[in-house]
Amino acid sequence: MVFVFVNTQDPLNSTIVIVLRVLAAIALAGIVVMWFLAARRVRTGGGNPEMIPGPRGESPFSRGYWLIVIAEVVLLFGGLALLRPLGVPGQANVAWVAFVVGVHFIALGPVWKDYSIMVPGAILTVLGIIGFVMAATSALAWVPFVSGVLSGITLLLGCAFFARHIMAATSARGQVSS
Numbered sequence: 001m002v003f004v005f006v007n008t009q010d011p012l013n014s015t016i017v018i019v020l021r022v023l024a025a026i027a028l029a030g031i032v033v034m035w036f037l038a039a040r041r042v043r044t045g046g047g048n049p050e051m052i053p054g055p056r057g058e059s060p061f062s063r064g065y066w067l068i069v070i071a072e073v074v075l076l077f078g079g080l081a082l083l084r085p086l087g088v089p090g091q092a093n094v095a096w097v098a099f100v101v102g103v104h105f106i107a108l109g110p111v112w113k114d115y116s117i118m119v120p121g122a123i124l125t126v127l128g129i130i131g132f133v134m135a136a137t138s139a140l141a142w143v144p145f146v147s148g149v150l151s152g153i154t155l156l157l158g159c160a161f162f163a164r165h166i167m168a169a170t171s172a173r174g175q176v177s178s
Helices: 002-007 014-043 063-083 092-112 115-135 140-170
Strands: none
Touching (some): 002 014, 063 092, 115 140
């Protein structure tokens, strides 16, 4: 939602800006509700935990996870600090953020043994690259939309997909899994 809120700006029409922000807020609220409902079902013993994505029987916050997060922070802030003196337009910053966040999700796939997380990661990586290419053209004003808003929509859709998947897994209470 933050990607959408921060990057909905000119050249977008003000009505479109409001609509995108409202839709992003509604999407986030729906995702949060689904996650809380799924967590409550899991706590009460409902569903088939084998259907829930992520590492089985281990913490998702492993050493590999933390190494990826540290690398992400270094790349994010280090890259942003390097872009300024190189004279890269400020609009390209969001392209860098989308690129690094995307690569972070791609790297998490093998660590979490859940390769589906790599799909939104690949989309964000591509949106970041497209934003960098656009930053060197007359389409510079659209970089925040392409690399920011579209990345935010991708993340919201990915979260909604996984939240819905977990809801389905936890609603299988009492059913025999095959």
